[in-house]
Amino acid sequence: MMNRTNSVLHAFIKFRGNSITISPFSSFQFGLQYGTHSHGSSVIDKITNLNDALNLFDVMSQRRPLPSIVMFTQLLNVVTKMKHFPSSLHLFNQMCSLGLPVNEYSMSIAIKCCCQLYRTNDGFAVLGSCFRRAIPPNVFIFNALLDGLVLEDKILEAENLFKKLIKQKLCEPDVVTYNTMIKGLCKFGNNVTALALLRLMEQTNCKPDIFTYNTIIDSLFKDKMIDDAFKLFKEMVSDKGILPNVITYNSLICGLCKLGRWDEASKMLKEMEDENISPDVQTFNVLVDAFCKEGKVEEAEAVINIMVERDKVPDIVTYSSLIDGYCLRGEMIKAREIFDSMTLRGLVPNVVTYSSLLNGYCKNRNIEEAMQMFRQMTGQGLKPNVVTYNTMLQGLFQVGRCVDARKLFNEMHAQGLIPDQCTYRIIVDGLCNNHLVEDALSLFQLMGDSKLNSDIVVYTILIDGAGKCGKFHIARNLFHGLSVKGLKPDVRTYNVMIGGFCREGLLGEAKLLFLKMEESGYPPNNVTYRVFLQGCLKNQHYDDVEMLLQEMDDRGYSLDASTLSLFIDDIAAGLLDRSMLKLLGKLVPKELIDDPSLCDWE
DNA sequence: CTAGGGTTAG
Numbered sequence: 001m002m003n004r005t006n007s008v009l010h011a012f013i014k015f016r017g018n019s020i021t022i023s024p025f026s027s028f029q030f031g032l033q034y035g036t037h038s039h040g041s042s043v044i045d046k047i048t049n050l051n052d053a054l055n056l057f058d059v060m061s062q063r064r065p066l067p068s069i070v071m072f073t074q075l076l077n078v079v080t081k082m083k084h085f086p087s088s089l090h091l092f093n094q095m096c097s098l099g100l101p102v103n104e105y106s107m108s109i110a111i112k113c114c115c116q117l118y119r120t121n122d123g124f125a126v127l128g129s130c131f132r133r134a135i136p137p138n139v140f141i142f143n144a145l146l147d148g149l150v151l152e153d154k155i156l157e158a159e160n161l162f163k164k165l166i167k168q169k170l171c172e173p174d175v176v177t178y179n180t181m182i183k184g185l186c187k188f189g190n191n192v193t194a195l196a197l198l199r200l201m202e203q204t205n206c207k208p209d210i211f212t213y214n215t216i217i218d219s220l221f222k223d224k225m226i227d228d229a230f231k232l233f234k235e236m237v238s239d240k241g242i243l244p245n246v247i248t249y250n251s252l253i254c255g256l257c258k259l260g261r262w263d264e265a266s267k268m269l270k271e272m273e274d275e276n277i278s279p280d281v282q283t284f285n286v287l288v289d290a291f292c293k294e295g296k297v298e299e300a301e302a303v304i305n306i307m308v309e310r311d312k313v314p315d316i317v318t319y320s321s322l323i324d325g326y327c328l329r330g331e332m333i334k335a336r337e338i339f340d341s342m343t344l345r346g347l348v349p350n351v352v353t354y355s356s357l358l359n360g361y362c363k364n365r366n367i368e369e370a371m372q373m374f375r376q377m378t379g380q381g382l383k384p385n386v387v388t389y390n391t392m393l394q395g396l397f398q399v400g401r402c403v404d405a406r407k408l409f410n411e412m413h414a415q416g417l418i419p420d421q422c423t424y425r426i427i428v429d430g431l432c433n434n435h436l437v438e439d440a441l442s443l444f445q446l447m448g449d450s451k452l453n454s455d456i457v458v459y460t461i462l463i464d465g466a467g468k469c470g471k472f473h474i475a476r477n478l479f480h481g482l483s484v485k486g487l488k489p490d491v492r493t494y495n496v497m498i499g500g501f502c503r504e505g506l507l508g509e510a511k512l513l514f515l516k517m518e519e520s521g522y523p524p525n526n527v528t529y530r531v532f533l534q535g536c537l538k539n540q541h542y543d544d545v546e547m548l549l550q551e552m553d554d555r556g557y558s559l560d561a562s563t564l565s566l567f568i569d570d571i572a573a574g575l576l577d578r579s580m581l582k583l584l585g586k587l588v589p590k591e592l593i594d595d596p597s598l599c600d601w602e
Numbered sequence: 603c604t605a606g607g608g609t610t611a612g
Binding site: 068069070071072073074075076077080103104105106107108109111112138139140141143144147174175176177178179180182183209210211212213214215218245246247248249250251254281282283285286288289292316317318319320321324351352353354355356358359385387388390391 | 603604605606607608609610611612
């Protein structure tokens with residue numbers, strides 16, 4: 001029941017903005033006594049911003065006798081729900097100092113805050129204090145810790161904790177425990193174990209629910225295992241009688257769109273409407289993004305119009321996708337227009353929005369504008385992240401501004417950002433493409449045993465770059481040095497080396513490597529055949545051509561247009577025998593035969 | 603009386 005005091009208080013709290021100090025006998029306090037009626041809404045429920053919460057906490061902590069731990073916990077939870085985790089922890093500490101009898105409720109909130117701040121270790125420290133205070137940790141506390149480990153990608157520790165809970169009977173795992181563990185497994189692409197856990201749940205008291213299914217269905221879709229995803233979807237609906245919700249459909253539609261299976265996506269959209277589940281902003285965002293990724297901005301705009309008709313307000317994500325779409329098409333003026341229009345709509349571009357626009361300017365070689373926007377972004381207090389820097393670095397290298405790239409890389413370091421493997425790949429690739437192989441090499445040596453030196457992709461880029469810059473001896477040394485570093489060449493590395501040998505006219509060595517691939521457990525792929533075959537043809541080394549064509553046919557690969565074109569002169573000159581011609585005919589893909597521009601060969 | 607979980611954007 002809503003009483004008069006509550007509404008007075010509500011008005012009062014709203015008034016708080018103007019630093020009014022509350023006297024100990026104000027109506028605010030009076031209301032506190034009635035604040036938490038079991039059936040009414042309380043003062044605490046009405047709090048909508050951090051300041052009000054902190055002020056109320058001050059008032060409460062000055063009262064004697066102190067309000068109950070329950071009220072403090074309610075307030076603590078309000079602050080936590082607002083995601084002001086550091087403030088929550090501060091309040092929790094104050095609660096302890098006030099001598100309040102903190103219990104498993106407040107403890108679980110405090111632990112959750114630590115974990116959400118990526119400080120799960122501190123969370124475990126709080127767990128320790130639970131034991132010291134003789135507060136038996138319960139399933140809520142363990143779930144928060146498990147979630148923290150998953151959040152920090154400490155999947156092995158998460159698995160250990162999960163097993164320990166069960167083995168040592170620390171608490172009875174509930175559906176949230178299972179779901180959290182499943183979320184972690186899915187995050188690491190371990191769908192098999194996630195499914196096994198789902199089956200295990202079926203044998204316990206806590207049955208899988210919509211959360212369980214949504215998590216695994218989404219993960220299966222992310223790994224392109226559509227059939228399995230649909231099987232699970234059907235199992236959920238038909239066998240378990242669990243109705244899909246908007247999130248289930250969003251996952252399904254997102255997965256189908258990403259695979260370009262538009263028909264099925266629109267079928268799901270229709271099914272969803274039939275089930276009376278109305279698409280939400282995220283459903284529309286998925287559609288907008290999918291269209292934009294294909295450069296189909298007109299369709300994306302149409303989706304946005306429908307969205308608006310249905311009273312859904314396009315948000316920052318919607319517009320970020322749209323910006324991506326226009327950038328992809330090189331329509332930077334339009335992209336910028338959308339970016340600028342966001343502010344008028346009361347939307348504040350964030351790092352992602354800026355990064356999209358920067359990426360557009362960079363890819364369209366307008367590095368000046370990109371730089372200017374980059375400065376504007378930092379000027380607005382937005383902190384560029386690793387992806388932002390990667391985008392800018394790539395842009396600078398693309399126009400040959402290696403010195404500026406270097407400066408930006410230093411700036412990135414100064415900001416305390418840790419370059420990721422993508423950063424190193426961009427730098428090494430950029431230096432190589434700008435004929436600065438030596439710089440790439442010295443950077444490489446400078447990095448010692450860091451990530452750079454243990455990433456086969458960077459190695460491959462460097463080997464490729466050295467070879468293409470006429471320093472094949474370096475490429476060769478790098479390749480032979482791989483095993484010393486404990487690195488195994490992958491298919492791409494082999495392809496790059498085979499290409500390098502061919503470029504140098506060392507066909508014998510190329511062939512040795514080609515044969516070694518199979519032995520090393522990396523069977524040649526279509527790129528290998530293309531590279532080696534082109535090498536053979538350019539070097540007029542016909543010995544292996546028939547063997548290669550035969551193998552390609554066996555493995556179901558076909559010839560690409562550029563390789564095929566190398567055969568044409570030989571065909572015209574009548575240099576190829578009948579069996580070879582027959583083989584060639586089999587390897588020409590249907591698309592090429594249908595291509596009218598290629599019809600007048602003979 | 604007070605505590606927990608799932609989806610989207612570079």
